[in-house]
Amino acid sequence: MSAGARPLGPVPAGFGAIDGELAIAGLRASELVARAGNTPLFVYSAALIRARVTELRQALPARVALHYAVKANPFAPLLALLAELVDGFDIASGGELALALAAGIAPGRISFAGPGKRDDELAAALAAGVTINLESEGEAARALAIAASLGLRARLAIRVNPDFDLKGSGMKMGGGAKPFGVDAALVPALARHIVAQGAEWRGFHIFAGSQSLDAEAIITAQRETLALAMRLAAEAGVALVHCNLGGGFGIPYFAGDQRLDLPRIGAALDAGLPALPARFADTGFCVELGRYLVGEAGVYLTRIVDRKHSHGETFLVCDGGLHHQLAASGNFGTVVRRNYPLANASRFAAPAEEIATVVGCLCTPMDRLAERAHLPQSAVGDLVALFCAGAYGASASPAAFLGHSPAAEMLV
Ligand SMILES: *Cc1c(COP(=O)(O)O)cnc(C)c1O
Secondary structure (H helix, E strand, C coil), X not given: CCCXXXXXXXXXXXXXXXXXXXXXXXXXXXXXXXXXXXXXXEEECHHHHHHHHHHHHHHCCCCEEEXXXXXXXXXXXXXXXXXXXXXXXXXXXXXHHHHHHHCCCCHHHEEECXXXXXXXXXXXHHHHCCEEEECCXXXXXXXXXXXXXXXXXXXXXXXXXXXXXXXCCCEECCCCCCCCCEEHHHHHHHHHHHHHCCCEEEEEEECCEECECCHHHHHXXXXXXXXXXXXXXXXXXXXXCEEECCCCECCCCCCCCCCCCHHHHHHHHHHHHHHCCHHHCCCEEEEEECHHHHHHHEEEEEEEEEEEEECCEEEEEECCCXXXXXXXXXXXXXXXCCCCCXXXXXXXXXXXXXXXXXXXXXXXXXXXEEEEEEEXXXXXXXXXXXXXXXXXCHHHCCCCHHHCCCCEEEEC
């Protein structure tokens, strides 16, 4: 790397080059753009998603079901693919419920978490037979009343706000005062109440954090999660029918990030679950993963429309930007802006020769896709690939900002 360059994140495994050009699932970037009709676009590799699921199935005990958190990427063809590959789906809105049902996912495989569920969302979920992960006592009361008015038996689980969080996680979602879940101390009484009201009791959902690359921290959080779930079930005097162990499996976005040691997590579960007391022999377990399943399988392709110099710096100006891929600009859940993995897709096999800052087309200084990246000599018309774009991309970015068109998406 030349002096002054900032490192780029690691390009995920599984991408190749054909005649020097980036290839995704054996198709050249330029061919994918031709199929879409234009840039920018998101391309998701079905083969990479399948490979990731296989890797997870091999590492985790068969007793631990695999759930997909739809908020990571709700693209319909991708949901349809995952419907064949994973066991359960976690949704967080009525809109995601509609998408999951439209993808042909059986309601019995769906659970609905998330704060601020409206009455109409609860009614739709209850009518479909989806499990509601209750976020508060008030929500429990509304869900029970809506179920009664519809003449249905609600399937209810409690999302617990644990007294711990996932160490080193990018986004903490447990520990202390939180809008998510019911404080552990209040859970036993609520569980008893739900059961007494005749609801179908579905257990606990405990999610302690996101984007951790530290297997030991995840193992510790899972151990604490299990212990908490067992204690709360015992205090409530209810069976632990199901325990969602959360997720938090991270992917490497930045230079220096080490891959998560998945086999180590699997080995700890393999050792821990059979050692549980006999009364938990029938408890179902799952992990719920978003970015780990789909993040590295996605690439955002955008075209360089201008090349300019300002005060000694080279800028490559693209037709995409943070309105499609907010996370890469450093404005989605990161404190310090660091470079995502990025490459000149048209010259994927060429050596790096220049330092350039890659920016998007939005009229805001926030729209930076890579800062002082060491790249091959790049020209107007070249395609730029931003990797790790399979999760929290298209659906997590302000697509309407500045009136640009949404990006195309395709699963190949
Ligand atoms: C966001 C979220 C997930 C997915 O997180 P990833 O970091 O993408 O794996 C899973 N469960 C819950 C409750 C979430 O809010």
